[in-house]
Amino acid sequence: MISLTINGQKILTEHNKTILEAAEAAGISVPTFCNDKRLIPHGACRICLVEVEGVKNLPASCTTPVAEGMVIRTHSERVVQARREILSLLLSNHPLDCLTCEKSGKCKLQDYCYEYDVKEDIYGGEKYNFPIDASNPFYQYDPNKCIVCEKCVRVCNELQCTGAIGLNERGFLTHMGTPFEMGMKHTNCVSCGNCVSACPVGALLPKNKEKYRLWQVATVKTTCAYCGVGCQLELHVKEDRVVAIQPGEGSPNDGLLCVKGKFGYSFIHHNDRLKTPLVRKNGELREASWKEAYELIVEKMQQTKATYGADAFAGLTSARCTNEENYLFQKLFRAVIGTNNVDHCARL
Amino acid sequence: MTNSIREIEAADVIFVIGSNTTENHPVIGAKIRQAKLKGAKLIVADPRRIDLAKDADYFLQIKPGTNIALLNGLMHCIIDEGLQDHEYIRTKTENFKALREQLKEYTPEKVAEICGVEPEDIRQAARIYAKGERAGIFYAMGITQHTTGTKGVMAISNLALLCGNVGKTSAGVNPLRGQNNVQGACDMGGLPGDLPGYQKLHSAEVIEKFERAWNVRLSAKPGLTIPEMLDKAEAGLIKFMYIMGENPMVSDPDIQHVQKALEKLDFLIVQDIFLSETAALADVVLPAVSFAEKDGTFTNTERRVQLVRRAIQPIGQAKADWKILMELMNLMGYPNTYHHPEEIMNEISSLTPQYGGISHDRLSLEGIQWPCPTKEHPGTPYLHKDGIARGLGLFVPVEYEASAELPDGDYPLVLTTGRILYHYHTRTMTGRVEGLNQISNEAYVEINPITAEKFGMRNQESIYVISRRGKVTVKVYTTKTVEENVLFMPFHFAEGAANHLTNRAIDNIAKIPELKVCAVRIEKIDDPFKDEKLSFGDL
Ligand code: SF4
Ligand code: SF4
Ligand code: SF4
Ligand code: FES
Numbered sequence: 001m002i003s004l005t006i007n008g009q010k011i012l013t014e015h016n017k018t019i020l021e022a023a024e025a026a027g028i029s030v031p032t033f034c035n036d037k038r039l040i041p042h043g044a045c046r047i048c049l050v051e052v053e054g055v056k057n058l059p060a061s062c063t064t065p066v067a068e069g070m071v072i073r074t075h076s077e078r079v080v081q082a083r084r085e086i087l088s089l090l091l092s093n094h095p096l097d098c099l100t101c102e103k104s105g106k107c108k109l110q111d112y113c114y115e116y117d118v119k120e121d122i123y124g125g126e127k128y129n130f131p132i133d134a135s136n137p138f139y140q141y142d143p144n145k146c147i148v149c150e151k152c153v154r155v156c157n158e159l160q161c162t163g164a165i166g167l168n169e170r171g172f173l174t175h176m177g178t179p180f181e182m183g184m185k186h187t188n189c190v191s192c193g194n195c196v197s198a199c200p201v202g203a204l205l206p207k208n209k210e211k212y213r214l215w216q217v218a219t220v221k222t223t224c225a226y227c228g229v230g231c232q233l234e235l236h237v238k239e240d241r242v243v244a245i246q247p248g249e250g251s252p253n254d255g256l257l258c259v260k261g262k263f264g265y266s267f268i269h270h271n272d273r274l275k276t277p278l279v280r281k282n283g284e285l286r287e288a289s290w291k292e293a294y295e296l297i298v299e300k301m302q303q304t305k306a307t308y309g310a311d312a313f314a315g316l317t318s319a320r321c322t323n324e325e326n327y328l329f330q331k332l333f334r335a336v337i338g339t340n341n342v343d344h345c346a347r348l
Numbered sequence: 349m350t351n352s353i354r355e356i357e358a359a360d361v362i363f364v365i366g367s368n369t370t371e372n373h374p375v376i377g378a379k380i381r382q383a384k385l386k387g388a389k390l391i392v393a394d395p396r397r398i399d400l401a402k403d404a405d406y407f408l409q410i411k412p413g414t415n416i417a418l419l420n421g422l423m424h425c426i427i428d429e430g431l432q433d434h435e436y437i438r439t440k441t442e443n444f445k446a447l448r449e450q451l452k453e454y455t456p457e458k459v460a461e462i463c464g465v466e467p468e469d470i471r472q473a474a475r476i477y478a479k480g481e482r483a484g485i486f487y488a489m490g491i492t493q494h495t496t497g498t499k500g501v502m503a504i505s506n507l508a509l510l511c512g513n514v515g516k517t518s519a520g521v522n523p524l525r526g527q528n529n530v531q532g533a534c535d536m537g538g539l540p541g542d543l544p545g546y547q548k549l550h551s552a553e554v555i556e557k558f559e560r561a562w563n564v565r566l567s568a569k570p571g572l573t574i575p576e577m578l579d580k581a582e583a584g585l586i587k588f589m590y591i592m593g594e595n596p597m598v599s600d601p602d603i604q605h606v607q608k609a610l611e612k613l614d615f616l617i618v619q620d621i622f623l624s625e626t627a628a629l630a631d632v633v634l635p636a637v638s639f640a641e642k643d644g645t646f647t648n649t650e651r652r653v654q655l656v657r658r659a660i661q662p663i664g665q666a667k668a669d670w671k672i673l674m675e676l677m678n679l680m681g682y683p684n685t686y687h688h689p690e691e692i693m694n695e696i697s698s699l700t701p702q703y704g705g706i707s708h709d710r711l712s713l714e715g716i717q718w719p720c721p722t723k724e725h726p727g728t729p730y731l732h733k734d735g736i737a738r739g740l741g742l743f744v745p746v747e748y749e750a751s752a753e754l755p756d757g758d759y760p761l762v763l764t765t766g767r768i769l770y771h772y773h774t775r776t777m778t779g780r781v782e783g784l785n786q787i788s789n790e791a792y793v794e795i796n797p798i799t800a801e802k803f804g805m806r807n808q809e810s811i812y813v814i815s816r817r818g819k820v821t822v823k824v825y826t827t828k829t830v831e832e833n834v835l836f837m838p839f840h841f842a843e844g845a846a847n848h849l850t851n852r853a854i855d856n857i858a859k860i861p862e863l864k865v866c867a868v869r870i871e872k873i874d875d876p877f878k879d880e881k882l883s884f885g886d887l
Contacts, residue, residue, distance in 0.1 A: 161384075240661055275666060280632070298676070301680060318592045326529070334562075340541070
């Protein structure tokens, strides 16, 4: 264990931690853009810098390991001033369209500018002027909003391991992009959206069908209904509609999803959803009430059981339904109808 | 899975066989690649040059249906070079001698011939697997959907035991289960011979336990599997079917046969969220709700029971499946009321030892991996930690057998089927997501460019694919992903459905159909002789 002081507070921590980790463990929050627990620390954005007594410059807390006896200040005047400069520089090359930006309310640049009281573009310098890449069906990329934190690139390389994107050009023009600017659609991108979920600003955004502000949505944690990985999801719900999905943290998916889990949810509100029971009359399926449907089913069940016995029934339960429903389905067949003819598509 | 998804990153060898992981279990695919980045060795065996083959240290492109030969060949090489885990075999397994005897004839040369790979690659892959400290095997339907599926699973288990990879972290035998809750449906007794928790019907004690709990007399007569149900329905012996959330009219082999069987029924109920191809045949269709409209639990492929939470109101008059089932039970005179799925889970945990300690309350923090016998039990990340469940790990020697239907003069090509990244099962859900359809919206068949040329077919051309059971029209997609004379079709698409062609020959033990191998021929649509050939798909 190592002992150090952060903002006057004595802290004990393990030796293989970074300053940022030690601070966070002590409940002190430090701003970050490029840091992500799941990724190798990268030190690209420098917003996390702190003051360390006896060290001349301000080191990035996310890449600097703790050392015995360190005295650290995370919000000294010098630190705050340096962060304001970083934010001002970012802002001077950022389209100031928070009013219509979909990320508003969950944008780190917006949050930190508010926190550090950085109002406008004081440098008035040149701004990016790149075309927006909307070639992927599920998300769009606005390079003009990219703050070059490289999170997306590292997520795609280190976690998703697809390696579809990288940094293009040098100096002022550096931005995330596709090889030869060919556009997302033409890369080997698998549309998992893991880069989109990680982007701290509005550069990578899902193409939303419905307009909503992040503060208007309720968040419900649940489990993906597609494959057996069972990824944890957060459904964003506005006015009884699912409007977006974010990956859940922790097991089993650690913040990752695939294209189906991330973007494949619009079926929920599709017009084709069955909204009433249907009963076949004169050869055709017609809308009916639950009462009608149930009465018919019960009559047929009783008739069939009386005439042919319980083993004339067969049921397919569902690998798509919940445990509770599968349990009830087999109970209906075994305890109520009286047959073990229950199976499901485990083999398909 | 004997082991957990989290453990993948610490494996030092990963062997993927019969699983196109990056498309079908994408997040597990990503984790396998993460392990590879951290230095794990990767072996991939598959009839298709799947995406993961790029990352593999050894890729074995085997002929469809030859898994067991390959697995036996790998074991032969391991024993030949003395690389097996002698201590583990001596203390934790039995029947090794019989295995060693039986494997003698599976020389790499002979196996290479059967599988269509190089003998040296088999030797190398065997060495890598055997030298792993923590070597995990991952497989899916590419192993099981064969007439020899059960034996394939046994061969995998033999290999894992041989190198002491059962009962430790980051190793194991890891079937990747397809649907979100196929694990749970099995756990809950959605099987003709098992009550919840795999408690066997043939045990009088089990029957008595459930009779007491449910307060009824139960039948101990084993039920029918899906293929048997369909056969009996076609024969007029099954009169009434209730299908909840499944679409056998697209997903099951030999769709013509499925249709005949379902049409023969007196009464068919289908409960689903869309009017699926199967629902269209029903007498009554009951509208169920999607996962976003109900509470409950799913159990994932690593046995993790996780909460599903209601986020929105049911659409229209749709009802949660559990409500419908409960109401029907009540109307049938079985008084049994639950106010919330939580209460159903309490009943499940009282009757299912593996779920004994599971409640919605506990799950609200994090999912729990069964076995979890008590309220205090933390769950089980990997199985067999304290020895194999049945005592000693049993080696069961299995022989390679050819698939039920092999190519011949009339049907000279092999068709194998599977899924793709952008769709799920029969597309009732993904087929209604615009972006997914933009990427992929029609059936196609993968053909090696050389085979395509032999038959005079161009990329993107519509052709007929014909088997003894049916004929479909699909687009050609020329690719070196498949070898010459092997075709691949995704089965998702109702139009041009691969399952019009597939063979319903089944594995005698697990009753799983041989969806991965059947014999077909291909024809150009403008073929002048086409009318003289089998063509009921056109009728
Ligand atoms: S697109 Fe977003 S995540 Fe990627 S580098 Fe730019 S700001 Fe960072
Ligand atoms: S969507 Fe996925 S594959 Fe595509 S660039 Fe982003 S992280 Fe990479
Ligand atoms: S997000 Fe993708 S990988 Fe995860 S459970 Fe859903 S379908 Fe499977
Ligand atoms: S968060 Fe530390 S440098 Fe970006």
